[in-house]
Amino acid sequence: DIVMTQSPSSLAVSAGETVTINCKSSQSLLSSGNQKNYLAWYQQKPGQSPKLLIYLASTRESGVPDRFIGSGSGTDFTLTISSVQAEDLADYYCQQHYSYWTFGGGTKLELK
């Protein structure tokens, strides 16, 4: 099974800051067939279901603000949130969708 490791596990930020969440997979998520990286990011606010933010490593889901940016390739990926807003405080999970599915352990984004 592919293991997904996220860091940090929690992050305290002030509104307006830029934050970076890292995700590392135990094997490459890059498809040799189409050169796409099979990684998604989800946001989960307290008491809510997860929400898809980004898929194929860098494609934003419809309606997701452009301050959410996914990047990376192979085994190392990043979710960057520029100019964090109060509504962005949530748990964030990466997920590989290369071989079935595995989630990272999550990153809790909190107010400083």
Added chain:
Amino acid sequence: QVQLKESGPVLVQASETLSLTCTVSGFSLTNYGVIWVRQPPGKGLEWMGIIWRNGNTDYNSALKSRLSINRDTSKSQVFLKMNSLQTDDTAIYYCTRVYWELFFDYWGQGVMVTVSS
């Protein structure tokens, strides 16, 4: 619009069988797969099993021996059964739609299931 809704008992006794139903609307089960995902209180997400649009199923190897998923396309319902429940099966259980057979674009609200010893 696309919706998924889980239903089932909120309290189950240890060693018994959990039965949950996911009722979907806004899409056909013959066009999209549906996955069950669970989340223990305060913890992360774990995929449990999928029923593909063709009706085939796959299960997380950690749960395969205890888990069964099937569906009734005429009722737009997907069913989960998991036996031999233990207290560490206490979790929120979600059903989600699988897009492009890759990622999960719509989620149900989830149902909190407590396993009591």
